[in-house]
Amino acid sequence: MANELDLTEFAEEIGDEGPVTIAGLSTRGGPVDDVRTVMAPAGIVEFTPDEMTVRCGAGTPVSELVSDLADAGQTVSIAPSGTVGGALAIGQSTMRRLGHGPIRDTLLQARYVSAAGEIVKAGGPTVKNVSGFDLCRLLVGSRGTLGFLGEVILRTRPVAAFEQWFVTTAEPDTLLRDLYRPTTVLWDGERCWVLLEGHRDDVVAQATDHGLEAGDPPAELPTGGRWSIPPAELKTVVGSGRFVAEAGVGIVHHELPAPARDVDPAIVRLHHAIKARFDPTGRLNPGVDVLAS
Amino acid sequence: MTGTLVTDLTAALDARRVKAGASSRSLYRKDASNMQGETSVVCLPETTDEVQACVRIARRHGVPFVPRGSGTGLSGGAVPIDGEVVISLTRMTDIVSVDEVNRRAWVQPGLLNLDLSNRLLPVGLHFAPDPSSQQTCSIGGNVANNSGGPHCLAEGVTNAHVLAVKVVLPDGTVTVLGGEDPEPAGYDLRGVFVGSEGMLGIATEVCVKLTQNYPAVRTMLMDFDRVDDGAATVSGIIAAGMVPAAIEMMDQLCLEAVEAYIHAGLPVDAAGALLVEVVGLPHELEDQVGRIMAIAQEHHVNHVRVAADEAERALLWKGRKSAFGAIANIQPDYYLHDTVVPRAKLPEVLDQVYEIARRHEIQVLNVFHAGDGNLHPLLVYDARIPGTVERVHAAGREIVEASVAAGGSLSGEHGIGLEKRDYMPLMFSDVDLAAQNALRCAFDPDMVANPGKVLPSPATCAEVSHIGLPPGAWV
Numbered sequence: 001m002a003n004e005l006d007l008t009e010f011a012e013e014i015g016d017e018g019p020v021t022i023a024g025l026s027t028r029g030g031p032v033d034d035v036r037t038v039m040a041p042a043g044i045v046e047f048t049p050d051e052m053t054v055r056c057g058a059g060t061p062v063s064e065l066v067s068d069l070a071d072a073g074q075t076v077s078i079a080p081s082g083t084v085g086g087a088l089a090i091g092q093s094t095m096r097r098l099g100h101g102p103i104r105d106t107l108l109q110a111r112y113v114s115a116a117g118e119i120v121k122a123g124g125p126t127v128k129n130v131s132g133f134d135l136c137r138l139l140v141g142s143r144g145t146l147g148f149l150g151e152v153i154l155r156t157r158p159v160a161a162f163e164q165w166f167v168t169t170a171e172p173d174t175l176l177r178d179l180y181r182p183t184t185v186l187w188d189g190e191r192c193w194v195l196l197e198g199h200r201d202d203v204v205a206q207a208t209d210h211g212l213e214a215g216d217p218p219a220e221l222p223t224g225g226r227w228s229i230p231p232a233e234l235k236t237v238v239g240s241g242r243f244v245a246e247a248g249v250g251i252v253h254h255e256l257p258a259p260a261r262d263v264d265p266a267i268v269r270l271h272h273a274i275k276a277r278f279d280p281t282g283r284l285n286p287g288v289d290v291l292a293s
Numbered sequence: 294m295t296g297t298l299v300t301d302l303t304a305a306l307d308a309r310r311v312k313a314g315a316s317s318r319s320l321y322r323k324d325a326s327n328m329q330g331e332t333s334v335v336c337l338p339e340t341t342d343e344v345q346a347c348v349r350i351a352r353r354h355g356v357p358f359v360p361r362g363s364g365t366g367l368s369g370g371a372v373p374i375d376g377e378v379v380i381s382l383t384r385m386t387d388i389v390s391v392d393e394v395n396r397r398a399w400v401q402p403g404l405l406n407l408d409l410s411n412r413l414l415p416v417g418l419h420f421a422p423d424p425s426s427q428q429t430c431s432i433g434g435n436v437a438n439n440s441g442g443p444h445c446l447a448e449g450v451t452n453a454h455v456l457a458v459k460v461v462l463p464d465g466t467v468t469v470l471g472g473e474d475p476e477p478a479g480y481d482l483r484g485v486f487v488g489s490e491g492m493l494g495i496a497t498e499v500c501v502k503l504t505q506n507y508p509a510v511r512t513m514l515m516d517f518d519r520v521d522d523g524a525a526t527v528s529g530i531i532a533a534g535m536v537p538a539a540i541e542m543m544d545q546l547c548l549e550a551v552e553a554y555i556h557a558g559l560p561v562d563a564a565g566a567l568l569v570e571v572v573g574l575p576h577e578l579e580d581q582v583g584r585i586m587a588i589a590q591e592h593h594v595n596h597v598r599v600a601a602d603e604a605e606r607a608l609l610w611k612g613r614k615s616a617f618g619a620i621a622n623i624q625p626d627y628y629l630h631d632t633v634v635p636r637a638k639l640p641e642v643l644d645q646v647y648e649i650a651r652r653h654e655i656q657v658l659n660v661f662h663a664g665d666g667n668l669h670p671l672l673v674y675d676a677r678i679p680g681t682v683e684r685v686h687a688a689g690r691e692i693v694e695a696s697v698a699a700g701g702s703l704s705g706e707h708g709i710g711l712e713k714r715d716y717m718p719l720m721f722s723d724v725d726l727a728a729q730n731a732l733r734c735a736f737d738p739d740m741v742a743n744p745g746k747v748l749p750s751p752a753t754c755a756e757v758s759h760i761g762l763p764p765g766a767w768v
Contacts, residue, residue, distance in 0.1 A: 050532035051635050051666075073534045092476065104481055105453050120728045121721065126633040128450060128665040129702035130439045130488050131720055132709055132747055133729040137452070137484025141476075158534035173394045180508055180574060202574035230473035231395040248395055250475045263478050266468035271479050273735035278728070291479045 003046045005057055007111060007119050007150040013038045014148060016117035019286045022148045024086030025061060032285050040085045040150055044068055052156045053108065053127065058085025058149035074156040077106050085149040091141025092226070098248045099183030099197065104140040106154045112139065112147035115279035125153050138274070144285040146278040160197035166207055167215030168192050172234070172247035178210055185247040186218060189238045192247070193217050218244055227252035227259070263291050298354040298378070299334050305346040310337040310384070321379045324364045324371040325426075327628065328711050332359070332373040339384045341459060341467055341497040348495065349465040351378040357741040360491040362402065362434030365426045367629055368710030370437065370490045374745045380495060382433050388412060389498060396503040397456055397473065402433025402496045409501070418503040421448035424706070425614045433496050439488030441706030443539040443613070444570075446664035448504060450706065452487040459498035460486065463737035473500060485732060490708050491743035493736040507538070507572035511582050512600040514609055515589050516563035520544060522592040523565045524639040527663045529588040530569075531636060535581050540664030541568040541613050544643075546623075547658040547671070554619035557612045563595060567663065568613055616660040617671070624656065624673035628685050631707040632696035636666045645695040646670045653688040655681075667705035668696065694719060709747045717749050726752070 014020055021032040023039050031037050042059035049072040056065060062080045069075050077100045078087045088110075093102040109123040122135030139146060163183070168175070172187040175194060179185075184195035194212055196203045207214070221244050229237070231250040237243055242255040271291055275282070302311045312318070312335040323329035333356065338344045351358045358378040361371040373379055385401035388409065392398070393416050400409060406427040410419040423442035424430055430440070436458065441450040448454070457471035471483025486493050517523040520542075527540055543551065544565045552559040560566055567589075571581045586597060600606035620627050634642045643659065650657035650672065661669040670692055674681045693703060697719045704713060717726060726748060734754035736742075 048635070048637070050528040050637060052531055052536075091481070097475065101449065101453060102475070104484060105449060114724075114728065118724045121725045122728065124633070124702035124720065125700055126635060126666055126702045126705070128441060128445070128633050128662070128667050128705040130441075130450070130706055130708055131703040131713075132717060132726075133492075133732050134439070134452070134485055134488050135728060135732065137481045137487075138732060140484070141479075141481055146480075158536065176394050176396075180505060198574060199577040199580055201576040205576075206574070226476075228474040228476035231475075232392055232473070246475075250473070261478055264468050266462065266466045267470075267479065267482070270462075270468075270482060270735065273738075274480060274732065277731040277735045 003055065005041055005045055005111070005151040007041070007113065010038070010041055010150050011113045011117055011119050014113045014117055016115070017281075017283065019283050021285050022085075022144050024059065024083035027082035028086050028090045032287055035286060038148065040083070040148065042083070045151070047072070049074060051127070053125070053153055054156055055151065055153045056084060057151055058083065058088070060084045062087055069156055070159065073159050075159050076154050076156050077101060078103055084152060084154070088140050088149060088152065089142065089144050095186075095246060096183050096195070097251070098185060098246065099181055100157065104137060107136045107140055107152060108155055109153040110136050110139055110149055111151045112149045114147050115281065115284050119150070120147060127155055141290070143288050143290050145275060145288050145290055146284065148284065162200040162203055163195060163197040164203050164207070165215060165217045166194045166196065166212035168194060168210075168212050170211065175210070176248045179206060186244050187234070187247045188218070188244045221253040222255040223253070224255040225257040227254050298350065298356060301350045301354070302334060302336055302347060302378075305350060306336060306338060306343055310339070311335070312337070321361065321381070322373060324366045324369060326367050326369040326372065326710065326712055328369040328372050330372045330374040331376050332379045333376040335379040335381060337381050337384050341461065344380060344382075344495055344497050345461045345465055345467055347378065347380050348461050348463070352465060352741060357744045359743050360433070360437070360495040362431035362437065363405070363429050365430045366434060366438060366710065367631070367707045368704070368712040370708050370710035370743070370746055372711055374711075377744070382431065382495070382497075385497065391416070393418065396505070397500055398503060399498055399500050400432055401498060402431060402436070404432050406430050406432060406435060413503060417506045419506055420501055421445065421454050421504040422451045425617065432499055432501065436487050436496050436499055437489070437491050438706065438708040441662070441667065443541050443662060445706075446540060446662065447536045447538045452484060454502045454504075455483060455487050455499060456502055457500035458483055458486050458496045460494040460496055462494040463739070463742040467497075471500070488708070490710060490746055492733055492746060494742060509575055509578050510570065510572050510606065511578055512568070512570045512606045512609055513582070513585070514560070514566055514568055514598040515594045516560035516566040516596055517592070517594055518564050519593070520565040520643055521640040522594070523567050524643070524663065526567060526589050526592045526594070527639065528636050529592065530585055531664070533584060533588060535584065537569050537581070537585070537664065538572040539568070539570040540662070542566070542659070542661055542663035543568070543613065543616065544659040546656065547616055547660045550619040550623055550658060551612045551616055553622055555608070555612055555615060557608045559612055560596065568609060613660065616658070620658060620671060620673050624675050626674050626676045628672045628674070628689060630668070630670045630672070630689055630692055631704050632668050632693055632701055633705040634666045634668060634696050634699045634701035638699040638701070639663065639666060642668065642695055642699050642701070646692055649688050649691045649695065653684040655685055655688050662705070665705070666701070690716070711746060714747055715749050717747070730754070
């Protein structure tokens with residue numbers, strides 16, 4: 001296949017035996033301690049604006065990717081820190097998830113190195129594809145426990161012509177019900193911050209109609225914990241400490257660590273079965289427990 | 294043995310909902326593809342518990358099972374191959390709950406796609422995936438095939454609209470994959486279940502994401518003297534940073550067939566026409582309509598017909614969605630293909646499609662999701678003429694090969710099923726396929742859920758050895 005990264009060297013480095021871990025730029029926790037470390041290849045291989053796709057090495061810094069895409073008026077729904085591979089492996093979406101969708105929907109094709117040291121392709125190069133089991137979904141958020149991402153093809157999206165943050169004391173439920181496709185609605189229990197994108201006149205008209213005042217987004221988000229709760233239950237976090245919640249989504253940036261979650265035993269069994277099939281000796285990112293995070 | 298199987302199933306459900314007679318079994322031995330097999334018994338459960346009972350009983354008798362929705366699938370995914378128990382979800386059609394604020398609903402899998410959107414009309418919401426079969430296809434079937442539709446260009450296919458799935462796993466356990474919270478613990482099992490064609494278990498309740506209805510809509514029909522100009526217009530629109538709600542294309546033979554069928558005033562003399570729909574807030578909408586018209590003019594558009602009202606919009610869409618009914622006027626049989634190519638390769642691959650059809654002396658109509666490069670060549674023929682079916686299959690294979698060779702995919706929205714199972718090696722190496730099989734085996738080591746689909750044989754599940762694990766390893 002033309003314009004494909006040669007992953008042979010990366011695969012040889014990973015090999016087929018002994019514990020091994022993968023490092024990006026260590027912005028999301030970094031590699032496993034005291035284990036042989038590899039890094040994925042970096043660099044943008046091919047950006048095709050009229051397909052809205054980009055192919056790059058998993059080691060590519062997200063900031064570099066975002067900057068290159070911006071030249072064509074496009075971007076990618078991945079938080080702009082660390083590497084592309086790190087962001088996908090951790091699987092946390094950006095604060096624009098309400099409007100732009102989750103990070104898992106950006107990955108179209110992945111070429112990764114398996115525990116057996118083989119190069120495996122998952123997904124397909126086109127924006128639409130239902131050929132076979134969707135291993136890309138499995139890889140996003142798998143924290144390097146099933147394979148190490150080498151090269152990815154991502155879906156890009158156009159950058160909106162205009163965007164503006166607003167502040168309001170309206171209830172988040174009211175905003176979610178009344179606004180047309182806000183990009184973000186944040187709520188700290190007392191007020192809301194709203195990000196609107198699109199044509200400037202539409203943004204202004206929506207803001208006027210719903211009494212939104214232009215303002216800055218929250219200066220900082222609490223970093224004690226990232227809670228994930230059903231958005232219908234957001235009101236239950238009031239009184240639990242300082243927080244900023246993503247309304248309509250359910251991510252709560254909280255000053256306290258997220259409460260432990262119960263996981264159904266059937267889900268635990270499936271995780272063990274998948275790990276056993278993909279990495280029977282437990283050599284990839286040893287010790288990382290995706291259910292404990 | 295089958296007698297006991299039927300007796301046990303009847304005891305778990307009731308006699309009316311367990312069908313082992315020849316006529317029922319004959320109805321359920323095929324779907325909307327041209328393939329068929331055999332089933333030993335058909336069950337029509339109404340609750341998750343009953344689905345679980347069916348799976349457990351089938352397992353106890355050592356008989357695999359095939360989940361089934363409306364049976365509108367085009368790739369043979371719901372065809373029982375060799376006496377499997379068919380578990381039909383068509384009696385599970387409830388909307389269990391709707392959260393209008395956070396825009397989600399729990400629904401049963403047998404609910405029809407369009408029924409869901411129609412019932413949400415009063416609250417201004419809809420389910421975005423809109424397959425052309427949406428009047429008859431079920432949400433569970435959409436989940437199994439990761440279905441698409443014209444409006445998936447901007448909104449994404451089914452996977453982007455499913456938050457959680459309550460499932461009966463192949464071993465009979467009931468659990469929930471994914472969740473209403475945005476980042477459920479662990480692997481995205483919801484994500485791999487969607488599109489798994491009934492091979493990882495049976496969905497008995499689906500939490501779907503709902504989409505706000507559009508404040509304004511503009512639908513345009515643009516016709517061109519050359520298909521290439523239409524295709525170049527599509528690439529131009531995307532390159533300019535616009536993702537319209539839908540961009541569909543029909544070629545001349547298709548326009549003629551549809552016009553003869555519904556009399557919508559379609560441009561039958563044109564080589565091809567684009568149906569472009571733009572939605573959103575008024576200023577953005579006007580801006581995009583203007584820019585799209587300018588791009589079309591650069592590519593020599595003949596006429597632009599803008600739907601004046603909802604009735605005209607509905608008529609244009611009826612033209613698009615009734616293409617498959619219209620072709621009955623041309624030939625008695627058709628074979629619908631489904632491949633994806635990079636948008637820029639559309640003209641080149643379309644030329645190949647015409648050339649392949651000409652060489653095999655088959656008529657071909659093209660009506661497809663141009664915006665995402667999702668081709669639907671429709672081969673029309675008369676199966677009564679000896680040798681025709683063979684030529685149709687040979688042409689079909691060449692079309693699939695040409696699409697994959699152009700950097701495309703085997704299927705955009707119909708799935709692999711039986712139809713394209715043996716084409717999988719065109720796109721995937723043995724190593725790639727082994728990884729897909731590893732996932733399947735993690736869910737279904739005994740291969741009892743819809744066996745024989747998607748993965749080319751021999752795909753087996755070897756025992757996994759845990760011996761040799763380092764201490765403390767997480768498996």
